[in-house]
Amino acid sequence: MASPDTRSNAVPLAMAGAAGILMPLQALITSNAALYLGGYLAAALFSSITSLACLLVASLAIPAARAGWKRFGAVWRERTIPRWYILAGVIGAYYMLAQALSVGNIGLALFAVAVVGARTISSILIDVIGFSPAGKQPITRRRIIGAAILVIGAVIAAWDPITHSGQSPAAVISLAIAVVAGLLVSFQQSMNGRAGQAYGSTTTATGLNYLASSAGLIVAMSIAGLLHIEPFGYSAIPAWWMYFAGPLGILFVVTGVTLVPKLGSLVLGIGLVTGQLLGSLILDLILSPEKVSGNEIAGTLVTLLAVFIASWQPNGRPRWKAQKAS
Template sequence: MASTTKIPLPLGIALGLVAGIAIPGQSRINGQLALEMGDGLGAALLSFSVGLVLMAVLSLALRRGRSGLAQLRHAVRERRFPLWYMAAGCVGAYFVLGQGFAAPFTGLALFTVANVTGLTVSGLLVDRLGIGPGGRKDITGIRIIGSVLTVGAVVWTVSPRMGGEAGDGPQGLLLLLLPLTAGFLMSFQQAMNGTATVHYGTPLTATLVNFLAGWIVLLAAWLALVAPAGWPRALPDAWWYYLGGPLGCIFIGLGAVVVRHLGVLLAGLSMVSGQLLGSLALDLVFPAPGSVVTGVTVLGTALTLLAVSVAALPAAARMPWERR
């Protein structure tokens, strides 16, 4: 079983930030890989394949990984948690598919806002239901304010990238349901991963199972939708095209750790802040065509950090109308 040692709140938030920072890098790399291959779904499948192989090697090479695989067998046999928790990786596959189908039409900015909104709302719900390993957490005024501040900060941060044509019309609104529902499901994914990690004794095994489940979904989709048209072009030679999978391993592994100590909502908000920090760093150091960095972008990113700080206030810090 995993250690019951509680990590300090600042360290947990810092780990959540690092987990979130990995996502923009993964998105940038996978996007370029899709262009090189001429196949977005195939690029996602390749990224998951690299992550799956990496986690399999680590799980077999490291003693903690081998112990986790043994605990996996015991957990499944003894039904220590609902077995459908092992399908949490399907949410990641759904998110990747949503990126491919919806983002080109809605625009990345609206896609991000919808995703963060779904994640934030479900974070409150999952914590209230006590699904995650951190147990039940009440929906307090402080947590609601932190959540609203986070969504507002994301909207403000990405506003320079919002074009009038993005998401216009019924089709655009319908497509926004993809990132919205993906974000909503991601809180459940984090809760399931956190619970599984407790029983496996290591996030290595939870990450491996996640990649396996997502890989199976993406492989089935690729075989059904893309493979009949023929194999993709030759794979690119540059090594950095294959870092998307390892970055995904960092996100899932650290997320499985911090959700146990922070709760689903606060873990999700800290990762959202990390995502914006990573995007800002990429746009400053390795700007992509059409990238925009303004004072609003910087201030909005800083506001997300403030929102996380508000949501992290202890349960005793209640609003006046909540005090008895």
């Protein structure tokens, strides 16, 4: 029997939106870092290693994180969660690489809309099959309408970049890379959420995510260097502003690990991508206000409407109250 819980979903949804707002800044930093460091893989690896270093320091300082690392061995031996969940870090590596590859060719707005549309579809699938720690979530008419409005708002926001990029082969490839990143990132968050529950530590789950991410990127960089696709290593010393990409990535992963058990994949995704579009709009207003169109502003407002609809209850009040099985 389900009983009302006094905890509110308004705060975690707001936290998801806040984390989403910072995602475009991470994408912008990673994309520009590729020009300085000698390639896309180098930029993604630098972001991943920076994140890993921060998390290792946190693991030493936080008692729960130290306990989580000790519990990792038992979880691995007993297969409390499938061992292939470690691949969540590889998905994270791909997402960082997709940022570096795509933003320079299609821009922040179009990268955002590609990720938004794809992750909305995969989030619905995850909630239907019960892959996230929240278990199976009802895909009600209200949630479907909210997701559809969110995608429409994202397309409106990026309509001008879409029409201008359609004839460029590099833009088409970058768009496909971004779509795949959006499809995979919901699965990554669900895997990390289950891992966080198994280890009893968000820090441990996030640290393992970046450990696998860094390892995957080193292998990819080695292969690219051997094939003369991209040089191995860095061509320049990282600038101070490049160090911020790592902590921003940590915030994104930690948000997923912490909130997906409470909100489910679809509602978490709606909060994150709404923040992502708001962040893209804010960055555009700061960096190039002359390029901000009415479409971008209107599309962002439509996505805010989608969040409200997805959280609405049939009794006419927002679904701010969570429920749990008693």
